[in-house]
Structures are given as C-alpha cells and as structure tokens.
Amino acid sequence: MSSVIIENLSKSYGDVSAVDDISLNIDTGEIFGFIGPDGAGKTTLFRMLTSLLIPDKGKATVEGFDIVKEFKKIRSLVGYMPGRFSLYQDLTVEENLNFFASVFGTTIQENYNLIKDIYVLLEPFRKRKAGKLSGGMKQKLALCCALIHKPKILFLDEPTTGVDPVSRNEFWDMLGYLKNEGITIVVSTPYMDEANKCDRIALMQRGKILETNYLKNIIARYPGKLFAVKSDIMFILLKDLRDYKNSNSVFSFGDSLHYSDSRTDVTKDDILNYLKSKEHKNILIEEIEPNIEDCFMDLMSK
Amino acid sequence: MKRFLAFVSKEFKHILRDYRTLLILFGMPIAQILLFGFAITNEIKDAKIAILDFSKDNTTQEISNKILSSGYFLLYKNLSSTRDIEPAFKEGIIKEVIIFEPEFGKNLEKSKLANIQIIADASDPNLANMLIGYTSSIILDYQKDLLKGKTLPPIINTDIKMLFNPNLKSVFMFVPGLMAVILLLVSAMMTSISIAKEKELGTMEILLVSPLNPLQIIVGKVVPYFFISLINYIIIIILAKNVFLVPITGSIILLILESVLFLLTSLSLGILISTISNNQQTALMISISALMLPAIILSGYIFPVENMPLPLQVISNIIPAKWFIIIVRGIMLKGVSFSYIVTETAVLAGMTLFFVLLSIKKFKIRLE
Numbered sequence: 001m002s003s004v005i006i007e008n009l010s011k012s013y014g015d016v017s018a019v020d021d022i023s024l025n026i027d028t029g030e031i032f033g034f035i036g037p038d039g040a041g042k043t044t045l046f047r048m049l050t051s052l053l054i055p056d057k058g059k060a061t062v063e064g065f066d067i068v069k070e071f072k073k074i075r076s077l078v079g080y081m082p083g084r085f086s087l088y089q090d091l092t093v094e095e096n097l098n099f100f101a102s103v104f105g106t107t108i109q110e111n112y113n114l115i116k117d118i119y120v121l122l123e124p125f126r127k128r129k130a131g132k133l134s135g136g137m138k139q140k141l142a143l144c145c146a147l148i149h150k151p152k153i154l155f156l157d158e159p160t161t162g163v164d165p166v167s168r169n170e171f172w173d174m175l176g177y178l179k180n181e182g183i184t185i186v187v188s189t190p191y192m193d194e195a196n197k198c199d200r201i202a203l204m205q206r207g208k209i210l211e212t213n214y215l216k217n218i219i220a221r222y223p224g225k226l227f228a229v230k231s232d233i234m235f236i237l238l239k240d241l242r243d244y245k246n247s248n249s250v251f252s253f254g255d256s257l258h259y260s261d262s263r264t265d266v267t268k269d270d271i272l273n274y275l276k277s278k279e280h281k282n283i284l285i286e287e288i289e290p291n292i293e294d295c296f297m298d299l300m301s302k
Numbered sequence: 303m304k305r306f307l308a309f310v311s312k313e314f315k316h317i318l319r320d321y322r323t324l325l326i327l328f329g330m331p332i333a334q335i336l337l338f339g340f341a342i343t344n345e346i347k348d349a350k351i352a353i354l355d356f357s358k359d360n361t362t363q364e365i366s367n368k369i370l371s372s373g374y375f376l377l378y379k380n381l382s383s384t385r386d387i388e389p390a391f392k393e394g395i396i397k398e399v400i401i402f403e404p405e406f407g408k409n410l411e412k413s414k415l416a417n418i419q420i421i422a423d424a425s426d427p428n429l430a431n432m433l434i435g436y437t438s439s440i441i442l443d444y445q446k447d448l449l450k451g452k453t454l455p456p457i458i459n460t461d462i463k464m465l466f467n468p469n470l471k472s473v474f475m476f477v478p479g480l481m482a483v484i485l486l487l488v489s490a491m492m493t494s495i496s497i498a499k500e501k502e503l504g505t506m507e508i509l510l511v512s513p514l515n516p517l518q519i520i521v522g523k524v525v526p527y528f529f530i531s532l533i534n535y536i537i538i539i540i541l542a543k544n545v546f547l548v549p550i551t552g553s554i555i556l557l558i559l560e561s562v563l564f565l566l567t568s569l570s571l572g573i574l575i576s577t578i579s580n581n582q583q584t585a586l587m588i589s590i591s592a593l594m595l596p597a598i599i600l601s602g603y604i605f606p607v608e609n610m611p612l613p614l615q616v617i618s619n620i621i622p623a624k625w626f627i628i629i630v631r632g633i634m635l636k637g638v639s640f641s642y643i644v645t646e647t648a649v650l651a652g653m654t655l656f657f658v659l660l661s662i663k664k665f666k667i668r669l670e
Contacts, residue, residue: 050511052669071667076513086504090319091312102308103512145508 003028003153003184004049008058011044018044020207021058026186027200031179034188035195035292036204042188043083045204046157049186050080063152076104079151079183083158085138089131093122093141096130097148104149114181115144118174136167143174153184160189172197195292203296210299215292222290222298224248225266228256230284231275240278244271251297256284258294305514309522316496317526327492331484331534332541338476339546346432350378351398352390359407365418369400369440391423398422398433466551466635473546478630479603481538481561482623486568486597489531491589493572497523498585507669516665524569531565551637560633560643563650564626570657571622577664597623625649 004026011019019041026032034042047053049062051071059066065073087096097119101108112119118140125133130141139159146154156175160168172194175185187198195201195215203210203218211218231237234257241250241259248260259271268285275283290298317324351369355362370377378396381387387399401419403409410416420437422430466474497520500506509519539557542548550557571593579585598604600614601623607615618624625646632638632646640647 047669052507052510054668054670072513075511078511080508080511082504082507084504086508088312088316088505089503090316095312095315099308099312100508100512103305103509103514105305105513 001028002026004032004060004062004186006049006058006060009045009048009055009060010057011041011048011053011055017207019048019055022207022209023058024202024209024212026184028184029179029182030199031175031185031187031197033195033198033201034186034204035190035192035198035201035296036188037190039206040204041207042204043157044207046080046155046186046188050078050155051075076149077152079146079149079154081142081146081154081156081159083161085142087130087138087142087145090129092127092129093133094126096141097144100145101148106149108148111148111150114150114178115147117177118144118147135163136170139163139167139171140174143171147178151183153186154178156185156187158188158190160191160194168194192291192293192296201292203299205296205300210296210302218292218295219290222260222295224260224262224264226288226290226294227259227261227268227271228253228284228286228288229259229271229275230256230282231280232282233280236278237275237280240275240280244274249298249301251294253293258288258297260290260294260298306518306522309514309518310525313496313522313526317530323492327488327530328534328537330487331538334484335477335480335538335541336545338480339473339541346374346429346436348376349374349398349429349433350396351375351400351433352379352381352387352396353377354381354384354387354399354401355406356404357402357406359405361407361410361416362402365402365441365444366400368444369437372436372440374436387421391421396423397426397429398437400437473542474548474635475631476603477538477542477546477548478627478634479598479601479623481535481630482564482601482603482626483594483597484534484538485531485561485565485626486571486593486623487589488534489527489565489568490572490575490593491586492530493523493527493569494575494579494585494589495582496527497573497576498579498582502581510667510669516662516667520573520661520665524573527572528565528569531568532562535561535565548634550634552633552639556640557630557633560626560629560647560650563647563654564622564629567622567626567650567654567657570654570661573661574657574664577661577666596621600624602627622650622653 002025006025007023009019009022010017022045034040034045036042044053048055049060049067051067051074054068059068061067062074063077065077067074088099091099097108101111108115122137122140122144125137130138133141143156143159146156160171163171168191175187175197179185198215200212200214201218202212213221229237229241234252238250238252238257241247241257246261246263246266248262250257250259252258261271263270268287271285272283275285317327353366355366366377369375375398379390381390381399384401387401390396390399399421401421403417403419406416406418418441420434422433424430500509539550543550572589575585575588575592579588600607600610600618600621602618603623607618607624610618629643629646629650632643
C-alpha cells in the first residue's frame with residue numbers, strides 16, 4: 001500500500017525549476033529518505049506534499065487525498081517538521097507541546113504513549129523556554145510537537161541538519177521506534193551516511209530524482225569495480241587515473257581516490273602496472289564496496 | 303473552539319512575555335497624552351514683549367498696562383530707540399515689540415488719530431499671527447472704552463463666543479486625534495507585526511499545516527490586541543477627563559461604541575497589512591507610512607482638513623482616522639447624538655467591512 005503517490009510533479013520559481021517531473025510511491029509504514037545536496041528541491045517537494053505549495057504540473061496524493069483539492073484533510077493527518085526550527089521561542093517546552101496538542105484537538109495525555117520516549121529526555125527542561133534549548137533538544141521538541149496528534153505520516157525536512165552526531169543517532173533511533181508504531185516517515189537529509197537508516201531512498205539532484213530504491217539495490221547496481229587508490233603525489237595520480245583508457249570516474253574521497261573501472265574483470269594488478277608505468281611510488285590499491293556517495297557521484301555523472 | 307482558545311492564550315503569552323513591547327504598548331499612550339496636553343500647545347501665555355514708547359503719556363501708559371495685565375504678555379524690557387528693535391529681536395527672547403508714536407495721547411485727543419506699530423517675530427508665523435491678534439483686540443477693547451458714553455460714529459459691535467471650547471484649549475482638540483492615533487498604533491501596527499512575525503519565524507508554516515483555519519488564526523491574533531487597545535482607550539479617556547478636564551458632553555456609551563467600531567477598523571487594517579508583508583520590518587514600515595502619517599497629517603488631528611488643497615481634502619476622505627476624529631469631537635465637545643454622526647459611522651463601518659473582506663480574500667492558506 002502506498003501512503004504517498006507522486007506523478008510527474010513539477011514546480012519552478014521563475015526560470016529555476018526546483019522540482020522537475022518527479023514520480024514515485026512511498027509505501028505505508030516505511031522510512032523513506034530524500035537524499036541530496038542543498039538546492040536539490042527537497043524542501044519544495046516537502047512543501048508541496050504538505051499542501052503548502054501548489055505544483056505547477058503533475059499531481060500527488062497523501063494517504064489518498066489530493067494535495068491541492070483536499071488540502072484540509074491532509075493538514076489534519078500529517079505531522080510536519082520544517083527545516084528551520086519553527087516553534088515558539090518565548091513559550092516553554094510544555095507550553096509549546098500543549099499548544100500544538102490543542103490545535104490538533106488532542107491532549108498530551110492522550111498520545112503520551114507515542115512521545116513518551118522522546119519526552120522523558122525533555123522533561124527536565126519542561127519549564128524552560130524553547131529558545132533557550134540546545135540544538136538537539138529543540139529538534140526533539142519539534143518532533144514531539146509534530147507527533148502529538150498521532151499523525152499517519154510524518155514529513156521531516158532535514159531534521160538532523162545542524163545537530164551533533166550523538167543527537168543525530170538518537171534521532172534516527174526514535175524514527176525507528178515510530179516506524180514500529182506504524183507511522184510512515186518521509187525524511188530529507190543532505191547527509192549521505194544517513195541513507196542506511198532509511199528503508200528506501202531517493203537520490204535527488206537539481207529537482208530530479210536520480211534513483212529510487214533500497215540502499216542495497218542501489219549499491220548492487222553500481223557499474224564496474226571500485227578501488228581505493230593512494231600514492232605519493234595525489235594530484236598527479238588523479239590526473240593519470242582520469243587519463244587511463246578504462247577509467248569510468250575518479251573522485252577524491254578522504255585521503256584516497258575512489259577509482260571506478262569500466263571493465264568487470266579488472267584486477268588490482270592491472271591498475272598497479274599502469275600506475276607503475278607512470279612512475280608512481282608507494283602505490284596502495286584496494287578493491288572496495290561502493291558506498292552511497294559513490295553511487296550518487298556515479299548517477300550524477302550520467 | 304478549544305483550538306481557538308488555545309491560540310488566543312498563546313497570543314496573550316507572547317504579549318505578556320515581551321516586557322519591552324508591553325511597556326511601549328501601555329507607556330506610549332500615557333506619554334503621548336501628557337506630552338500633547340502639556341507641551342504642545344497653541345495658546346499664548348506670558349509671551350515676552352518689548353515696548354518702545356516715544357510718547358510716554360497717560361494714554362500709552364494705560365494701553366501698555368492693559369496689554370501687560372491681560373496675562374498673555376510679559377514686559378521684557380523698555381526700548382528707547384528704533385535702533386534697539388532689531389538687536390532686541392535677535393536676542394531671541396522677545397516675540398513682539400509695540401511702538402507708540404511721539405505725542406500719541408495728544409494726537410488721539412486732537413486729530414482723533416494716533417498710531418501704534420506692532421512688530422512681531424514671524425520666524426514662527428503662527429505664533430506671530432496670534433500675538434498680533436491678541437494685541438490688536440486688546441487695543442480695540444481700549445478704544446471701545448474710550449468711546450463709551452459718546453455717540454459719535456455708528457459702531458458695529460462684534461460679540462464673539464467660542465462654542466464648545468470657550469477657552470480655546472488645544473488639548474480639547476488634540477485628545478480625539480490622539481485617541482485615533484493610539485488606537486491605530488496599538489491595534490493596527492501590533493496586529494500586523496504579530497502576524498508577520500509568525501511568517502518571519504516560520505511558525506506560520508506549521509500553523510498552516512494544522513487544522514486551524516485562517517479565520518481562527520486571524521481572529522486569534524486580533525482578540526488580545528482588541529482588549530489591550532480597549533484598556534489603552536479607557537486610560538486616555540480617564541486622563542483626558544481628569545487631568546486635562548476635557549468635557550464629555552455627549553453620551554459616553556455612544557462614545558465607547560463608536561470607538562469600538564474604529565478599533566475594529568484599525569484591526570482590520572492591521573490584518574490587511576499583514577497579508578501583504580512577509581516580515582516584521584515590512585509590516586512596521588507599511589503601518590507607519592500608510593497608517594500613522596496620514597492619521598496624523600491628513601485626518602484633521604493637527605491641521606484642519608478645510609485648509610488643505612483640494613486634492614488632499616479628497617484623499618483625506620479615505621483615511622479612517624478623519625471620520626473617527628469628527629465623531630469623537632462631535633460627541634465629546636459638542637455633545638451630539640447619534641443622528642448627527644450617522645454618515646461618519648456608516649463610512650467607518652463600510653471601510654471595516656471592506657478591509658475584512660479584502661483580507662480574507664488575500665489571506666494565503668499556502669506559502670505563496
């Protein structure tokens with residue numbers, strides 16, 4: 001069953017096309033991640049799905065309701081957490097939560113179950129004003145507020161941006177717990193490493209979806225073989241590898257280069273011999289599993 | 303309803319927690335009315351003058367005494383020559399010099415014609431005009447005394463009575479205008495700023511993606527400022543009545559009802575402004591330039607509308623404050639009943655309806 005069905009959705013601002021002909025389905029009960037750099041169109045897409053923007057072209061439904069015509073229905077059943085911290089800074093933690101509970105016609109007690117695990121972390125600060133919380137705490141409070149009415153589907157726009165690594169991990173753990181409660185979670189992030197926390201991901205770039213799939217499928221479909229290569233003079237190494245006749249792509253990655261070869265039967269020694277002929281010293285070559293970033297780079301270059 | 307109440311209570315919390323704004327909200331009306339009441343005044347009191355008396359006879363003495371005992375003028379110095387006049391003005395203290403020609407008394411006796419010259423410092427033209435007016439009327443008065451008992455030429459006697467504000471107290475004139483400006487300021491400006499704030503801080507995004515409907519959001523924003531404005535309004539009336547002794551000759555209930563109507567007009571204007579501004583800065587700028595300035599300059603608050611050039615007179619009709627000031631002056635000073643201000647009331651009601659409908663039409667249920 002699909003919670004979200006998107007068909008040929010497009011939205012542009014002037015000449016800039018923010019979301020360009022996107023089609024995909026999000027299944028009920030999964031954690032679906034939109035992964036892409038800033039400006040990929042994630043926020044625009046989220047705003048359309050939460051009925052805040054009207055698409056130029058195409059259509060979409062959320063839980064079976066049209067995002068344009070039936071926006072009122074959508075607004076009472078989605079939980080939305082915008083990219084920027086958007087709670088009332090001059091209200092306390094408790095007041096913010098109470099306010100959003102009342103707005104959605106419920107109370108904290110009624111759905112306490114759902115937020116309990118997160119709220120216990122906030123409890124010591126419940127009399128503190130939201131503006132005085134740390135980044136991680138703000139994010140937890142925002143999640144609580146988005147959850148307080150037990151939404152069927154949760155839209156989280158870059159929830160982990162600007163949050164420390166420990167809080168980020170905690171946050172993903174909470175999402176896992178919410179998934180078990182049967183809530184569909186749609187999340188966007190610029191961090192590639194968060195892809196493995198999602199069930200399925202969509203890689204986004206310049207308003208387009210490059211690929212939608214399970215992470216392992218995306219990785220399995222990586223063409224050719226991938227090697228991590230190091231030598232003494234890295235910038236010449238980069239140039240030489242790019243000039244190599246079987247070269248697919250070369251990117252610098254941390255302290256090594258990720259070199260992808262177009263042949264399927266290539267071995268470490270083939271490359272070693274080539275580099276030796278180019279008089280490289282201290283060459284280190286290792287065949288590696290492609291990670292999500294390699295896949296993204298590969299898809300982007302197509 | 304519970305949703306709405308939660309929203310209103312949230313609004314009150316915002317307002318009550320912002321001490322600085324709160325201080326301005328309640329401090330400003332009081333400061334303004336005290337300022338306007340005490341400092342800005344069109345009345346003349348103890349204006350310093352100099353007298354250059356070439357005659358120094360009984361008649362000039364009598365006239366001088368009459369002028370100086372009027373309470374409007376204070377003798378700063380006696381001059382002895384025309385050369386002293388300019389330096390005396392340049393000192394900047396005296397506002398007027400009265401010059402009696404030589405042989406003033408004799409001339410008056412013999413040829414029935416004597417001359418007084420009045421020189422006024424017209425760097426403040428209004429003041430100069432008033433000083434000359436006051437002086438002339440005192441001299442005229444003296445002349446009438448002289449003619450008493452004699453039946454020489456037929457004289458047309460003008461008996462002047464200043465209705466509704468017999469002492470020409472300027473505070474009487476300012477109070478109605480001040481009410482309009484303060485109600486506009488608190489209700490229109492603060493409402494527009496508080497809605498714009500939600501947009502600026504991004505909370506509007508969450509409010510929109512919630513079951514709250516636009517009407518609840520707008521009315522929820524308006525309710526707290528309605529009450530604050532009402533409290534302010536009552537403070538102004540109490541101050542005006544007790545400190546400045548402004549009379550409320552008409553029905554106070556009518557006055558309050560009309561003021562509530564104007565309050566609604568201001569609030570609807572505030573909402574309208576907020577629908578077209580995306581941040582607090584814009585809301586503030588529009589409120590000041592589109593509401594405050596016209597309300598001060600074009601409403602008849604300080605400058606009479608009748609004296610403006612025709613185009614401005616026409617424009618003044620679209621300024622709600624103008625109509626409200628007419629209504630308040632009518633009720634407070636003239637004590638008129640509702641039947642005299644039906645037109646003005648209808649105009650205000652019409653404007654309010656128009657602004658409300660326009661705002662609802664313009665309110666964005668989405669982000670664009």
